Amino acid sequence: MKVLVQDQDFDIAAEINELCGGRTDIGAIVTFTGLVRDFHGDNKIRQMTLEHFPGMAEKQLEAICKTASERWPLQGGTVIHRYGPLDPGNQIVLVITLSAHREAAFEAAEFIMDWLKTDAPFWKKEQTAEGTHWVEAKTEDDQRKDRWKI
Amino acid sequence: MEIFYFARIREDIGHSSETVNLPENISIVNGLIEYLCERGENYQTAFKNDAAIRVAVNQTYVNFDHPVQDGDEVAFFPPMTGG
Numbered sequence: 001m002k003v004l005v006q007d008q009d010f011d012i013a014a015e016i017n018e019l020c021g022g023r024t025d026i027g028a029i030v031t032f033t034g035l036v037r038d039f040h041g042d043n044k045i046r047q048m049t050l051e052h053f054p055g056m057a058e059k060q061l062e063a064i065c066k067t068a069s070e071r072w073p074l075q076g077g078t079v080i081h082r083y084g085p086l087d088p089g090n091q092i093v094l095v096i097t098l099s100a101h102r103e104a105a106f107e108a109a110e111f112i113m114d115w116l117k118t119d120a121p122f123w124k125k126e127q128t129a130e131g132t133h134w135v136e137a138k139t140e141d142d143q144r145k146d147r148w149k150i
Numbered sequence: 151m152e153i154f155y156f157a158r159i160r161e162d163i164g165h166s167s168e169t170v171n172l173p174e175n176i177s178i179v180n181g182l183i184e185y186l187c188e189r190g191e192n193y194q195t196a197f198k199n200d201a202a203i204r205v206a207v208n209q210t211y212v213n214f215d216h217p218v219q220d221g222d223e224v225a226f227f228p229p230m231t232g233g
Contacts, residue, residue: 034233050232051156051157051160052232053154053156053209053225053227055209056206056209056225059209081232081233092232092233093232093233113233116232116233117230117231117233118229119211119230120230120232121156121206121225121227121230121232122231122232122233123157123158123227123228123230123231123232124231124232125157134157134158134228134231135231137228137229137230137231
């Protein structure tokens with residue numbers, strides 16, 4: 001699977017085309033795109049900054065993709081995670097999984113996202129009218145990861 | 151030893167990396183944290199809550215009792231919030 005950590009935006013259609021162009025053996029494409037919301041609870045978000053650990057971020061995403069590829073019969077995929085300043089509505093993360101049948105593609109995409117949330121070294125900082133603050137890690141995210149039992 | 155700090159911990163300490171000559175009597179992550187905390191209040195603030203700290207040695211997640219030695223690359227950061 002292809003893994004990219006970048007500050008630039010990504011084009012979902014172009015990424016799908018790169019994976020599938022000319023292939024006729026693929027039965028299912030699942031994509032997940034994470035976006036910057038303009039609210040967090042009652043707070044209005046003006047901007048978000050994503051910090052990452054260069055090198056380790058790529059390494060962790062590659063490890064998560066490798067685990068997914070060993071667990072499900074995937075025919076390919078892509079994970080792109082952005083860093084730097086982002087505005088509400090901007091794309092943050094893209095996961096694409098390909099398989100012959102939908103179940104593997106759905107499950108692998110969800111697995112990759114659940115693991116990425118807790119295991120890939122990225123940190124979100126939100127800017128609101130009241131100031132800036134680091135986003136707290138959520139215990140629900142740990143629980144979502146743990147249900148995959150790896 | 152190279153030490154890297156990210157996110158809240160980087161801001162508390164005031165810089166993103168530093169080179170430390172590891173004293174011979176320090177052999178695990180916990181000892182390194184105690185040693186760093188002797189450097190000032192900014193370090194004590196950064197490391198005051200164990201539950202809010204994650205550590206990687208040579209880009210692998212480890213526990214606080216993991217061995218450290220000179221030449222290692224150690225990184226301290228809060229729990230991850232990407233995605």
